[in-house]
Structure formats: structure tokens, C-alpha cells
Amino acid sequence: MSNILGSVFKVLTFGESHGKLLGCLIDGIPSGFYVNKHKIQKELNLRKPGKSNLVSLRKEKDKLKIISGIFCNRTTGTPLGLIVYNKNKRSLDYKNISKKFRPGHADYTYYKKYNIRDYRGGGRSSARTTVSIVLAGSICKYILKDIYCIDFFSFISCVGGNVNYNSFSKNIKKTIKNKDSLGSSVNILVGNIPNGIGEPLFEKIESEISKTIMGLNAVKAIEFGSGIKCNSYKGSENNDNIYKHGFKSNNSGGVLGGISSGQNLKFTVHIKPTSSISKIQDTIDNNLVEEKIETTGRHDPCIGLRIIPIIESAVAIVIFDLILKHKFSFFF
Ligand SMILES: Cc1cc2nc3c(=O)[nH]c(=O)nc-3n(C[C@H](O)[C@H](O)[C@H](O)COP(=O)(O)O)c2cc1C
């Protein structure tokens, strides 16, 4: 299993959905950084479930606990350990389906590969594990803001194939009634990214971000700038003309040759509909016997509503790691 993100700012993530706790251990964080607990907690609060009836109703406080690596609120350069406890587990919800594989979830592949499966909340395959990404990423996010004024602007751009923002919540409510779920897309814009981040050929900023974002639960595609639409454009339409004070458009998504151009980094992430639905579906059990399955419990009907803080944190880790790894600019 691979549970480590980053190569200099190295984040080891651990924990399961219904285990005792989740967390991360960060190796490679420079010494002397002020660790702002409130800013980390704010990001955890943005990610946590149970905040409305349009998301999973699991109620977690996700209260930050720092277990190592700081002295007088500053990093000491030793491994920084951050955790949150799981408090609101309801493993009984999974009892009926403990031997059946939910279509679309990771149950089938985990069982086939590891020959053992923690069925409680999906165990390690649950998006509850994204807590660890937000723990580490929130630190990167505010360091990037303090040093480079890097800002994130993100929004949900599509729910169930519909791009009209005003219809999103109505559409989700109707889908919940129908015991189903919806796919979605979110748009991410990272402002004030300095020119020069990204290492061609094989650590282009696009490829590094894509690898991490595609590693998130339920993400099925990512497009930069004009994305897949570029296949219908002419060069004269897709090129971003260059002037003394910058670019006239941003079809490149802020990346040229794998290097940030100084324009906003712009990408779209497409997310599949939640697999755990209470509509009856076909599946098999551990003994290959064909069964019907109905997944009840507390599930997100549309993941796009919750994924933005996770994506922002993941991207912040990638950018900060590239900066540290290549001793970019005037950082040191
Ligand atoms: C923020 C977030 C919340 C999610 N909530 C649920 C959920 O409530 N129920 C569910 O079945 N899947 C949920 N997922 C998706 C599963 O974790 C994911 O589909 C599963 O791990 C299988 O991985 P894959 O979809 O990447 O193949 C969520 C994903 C994210 C990013």
C-alpha cells in the first residue's frame, strides 16, 4: 500500500474510517514555522461531514491534536504529528453488507488484493482518510499564503450534468428521495502562483498535481485550462497571446511546458457519483454468490459538495513540496 505524499515535505497518512483515529506524520518540514492551530482547525471544519442534510450525516468534531514536532508553537524540524479522533462511528450500518461488495466502492478490489477487508465504513478506502490530507495541506496552504500570497478560489461547476448553480440543491434533494447519488465537477483556481514552479520533463506541475488529485477518492478526471475542449479549438483560438504586462487569456491553465507561467493555475476536477446508494443493485458476496445489495447509512449524495477543501490541501502539498525540493526562488 502507498500512504506517503511528497518527497521532501513527506506526509505519511494513517487511520481508518471506524478506527480509533486518523492522522499524519510530516517529515521534512523546515524548523521555525509558526503552527497556527486555528487555521488548521478552520480547514478541518470546512472538510468535515454532518454540516447539512445535503452531505453525509456523520457528526464529527474533527478536533486537531498535535502530538509531536512543535515547541513554543514553532516547528522544530522533527516529525510533526497531527491527529483527530473518530468519535461518531456507526459500524452496525455495515453489518448487513459486510460480506457483499458495494458496486462502485473499493470493497471488491481491496478484498481481492489483500484477502481481508475492514468493512466498517470502508476502512482505509473511506474518504474519511482525507482528514490526513487536510491536516498536512492546511499548513502548506497558509505557508504559501504568507510567503507568496498564494490564494485559492474554488467552486462547484456542475452537479449531475447540470451547470445551473441555482438548481444544485433541488437536484440533490430529489436524488436523495430517489435513493440515488450524483456526479459533479469543481473548478479550482490558484492565484499568485509565481512563475517557474514545475520541473520538465517528468515533474511538470500538471503531472504532479494530476497524480495527487487522481489519488483522491472518487476523482475520475482532471483538466487544465481549456482542457478537453482544446481538441475543437484552432491554434489561434487556444493560444494565450502575450503582451508586455502579461497574457491576454488563460487557455493554458497557467502552465506552459510544465512550468507555471505566473498566470492563475486553473483546473477542473470531475468526480463520480457516490457509490453507496440505497437503490437495490446487483452484486456478489465473498463466496461469489450473486446477491442484491441496498446500502443504507450516512452517505454523501454528491461528493462535489465536500471535496474542495481536500483538493486545495492536496494541491498546496504538491506546490510546497516542489518549492522545497527545488529550492525555488528566494525561499531560503
Ligand atoms: C469528500 C468525499 C466524501 C465521500 N463520501 C462517500 C460516501 O459517503 N459514501 C461512499 O460510498 N463514498 C464516498 N466517497 C467516495 C469513496 O470514498 C470512493 O468512491 C471509494 O473510496 C472508492 O474509490 P474510487 O471511487 O476512487 O474508486 C467520498 C469521497 C470523497 C472525496
Ligand SMILES: C=C(O[C@@H]1CC(C(=O)O)=C[C@@H](OP(=O)(O)O)[C@H]1O)C(=O)O
Ligand atoms: C466520515 C466521512 O465520510 C464518509 C466517507 C465514506 C466513504 O465511503 O468514503 C462513507 C461514509 O462513512 P460512514 O458510513 O462511516 O459515515 C461517509 O460519512 C468523512 O468524510 O469524514
